[in-house]
Amino acid sequence: MSTAAAVEFDGIGQSFSGVRVLRGVSFTVGASRTLGLVGENGAGKSTLMNILGGNLRSDTGRMILRGQPYAPAHPTDATRAGIGLIHQELNLFSNLTIAENIFLTSFPRARALPWIDQRTLHARTAALLRDVGLELAPDTLVDRLSAGERQLVEIARALSLDARLIIFDEPTTSLSARETGTLFALLRRLQSQGIALIYISHILDHVRQLCHDLVVLRDGAVVAQGPIETFSTPAIVSAMVGRNLTQLYPTRRGAPATEPALEVRGVSQPHIVCDIRFTLRRGEVLGLSGLMGAGRSELARILFGLDPCSRGEILVSGRPLAGANTRRRIERGLAFLTEDRRHEGLCLEASIADNLALASIRSHARTPLKLIDRTGWQRAISTIREAVRLTAKAEDTQPAQTLSGGNQQKVVLGKWLLASPSVLILDEPTRGVDVGAKFELYQLIMDLADRGSGILVISSEIEELIGVCDRILVMSQGEIRGEFSRPEFSSERLLAAALPRESPA
């Protein structure tokens, strides 16, 4: 090789309170190459990147950066060494402008004066924004940007610091299809400028489109590596989960009953949704498909009583909800697994047990004084942990934020299962969850349906809806535009129904 590798990991090992998260990880990112890093949630990808980015110091092993030994003690060291890290959770400050976010630690100063040279700041930001294809004024507050725009600002920040190696951790999870397209075009441009990339994703198609090389991590160790052409997609998947996954979706055993679980009759809210009508039967898995911004999550929030609805009627098990608030709706058997599990689904700092108990704790307050029956509660917690197959490594008392994405989602699901809902609404239940955990989540959803609950699944992945649903509704512009039963399922039809029509002038 003529030029030194962008980075070389040599025997990296890391343990957290006795649990080994990384063991002897060694691989190389070649100069100007793009390496795809894949693995299940909790395989150690993020930990490894935190070590590279200077957020963590590895217990063992060493790194070599462009031929030089590299041991960052602080994120600043990584930045200085030309490493840019685009986190899954974006690191921007919503109260500052785009320009301030980009140059936060490297503001241009007026000569020999302590204050910021606003003109240079403005000009340099404008140039960077042009580079990443973002047409916004440098002094726009980040608060006003969409997820995709924020991502581009992060990349602009990495470029401003002359990054020669940029790490992308699940960059597309919160992006629309168009924003993803823009991002990929930019990544290709970065590649052509000789910048090395590490691309972490669960979406193997994307990895295949972008990457030259592949490394698969499992349980903290490298289980496969090599040029991407040498791997078939099933081979990548089986390397990730350590077994042959012949099926992506479990087989549906039960069938919907005839009694309705949830009836929605003409629900409308100005500017949001219009005349929504459908019936979800007991034991049915009903999909809600549509493009981003079609009004699916908004409908779910209305059904759950989080947002107002001006017209229409909602019935649970045949009885109207009639203006009940969210708490009353939970008591009536509604449950809602939100799109944003970290902020809306979990109390991140509370323990796993407390999170699980959240929706059902009142049913354990049995004594006359309404004190909690600890034994019964504890029993319920252990039963549900087993039911959702939560990782055995985690203690009940451990904060929820220490879990990987897939296990966090299992906690949220477990919380609702404990409340034994008759209607469960799931909004993007498998976002950011790896293949193995996805299968388990699907299985749990189907089992719940087989026990007589009605399930409404919102998902942007059409394949996923086709794989798990009995029936699919398609929304667009706040209206239901199509209904498809199993024999009619096809990605093309669903997508055609989801496309917005020309709006009346």
Added chain:
Amino acid sequence: MNATPSALLLTALRHASLVLFVTIIAVFGALAPKFLTADNAINVLIQSTPTGIVAVGMTFVLLTAGVDLSVGAIMFLSAAIAGKMLAAGQPLPLALGAMLATGLGFGAINAFFITRLRIAPFIVTLALLFVGRGLALTITQTRAMNLPDRFLQLGSARVAGVPLPLVVLGAVLLVAHVVLMRTPFGRQIYALGNHPANARKAGIRTQRILATVYLISGLCAALGGILSLAQLGAVSPKFGEAYEFKAIAAAVLGGTSLFGGRGAVFPGTLLGAVLIQSIESGLVILNADPYLYPVITAAVIFLAVLTDSTRHTLLARLNRRRIRQELPT
């Protein structure tokens, strides 16, 4: 046109403290014409300088989502030390220097416990409140201490025709505003207040910034103590009492968030400090029952915070995503 009623209401709410300010002035002006004279206005401004300066320091701390409860105690302790030194015949500049050093010293102790030992700012500064007041009471032997006239002259001195306290307040505001808005350090304070963990990850030296804001707060408290002392001329055992709450109230009235990352010293904190002082002097002119002062001040603060939270709810509602275009009905 987008000038819907809620948009108009929002504009009014956005300038809530200004609206409140004008209303208060108008109400007192209507009740007591004397309140609206230029003399009274200048008096109110001068009287608000100690609160204003302490509140500027407090704003720095609040922007990091911290709090400094020790400012009143710092005022008292530094005043007590200066009183003793002047009584012992030490020169005035040395006494003033000692006051500022005391403020910085207490700020440094706060900073040490908060950044090195990672103790919550509320607890650390609450402890120093008691330590400071206790030490000061020991020094003064709980007796009031009169200061020489030289000190009082500071309060009535003029620089180019402008009263010295106003010059000091103006200088502090100018420096603080430029630091917060126009220097890397200032912008990093806002970033830290917005998201401390991300600020660290972005490579900001968060501990250093935290330490610095407590030093600034300590220094501002001592400076506020000097100005207050120059107006009162004596150190009483109640000197500087409840200043922590006056300062927090002024900052919050001026739009600074207790959760960090939002607020400004100019015009926000200045407006807040003057507003609090206006209420007090308005009540004095009206001969109101002194025991009612805190009740009325509290009511105004409550109003300010209420409008702020209304603004947030309204903003959230206005910014809700619109999915479909409704035809006009």
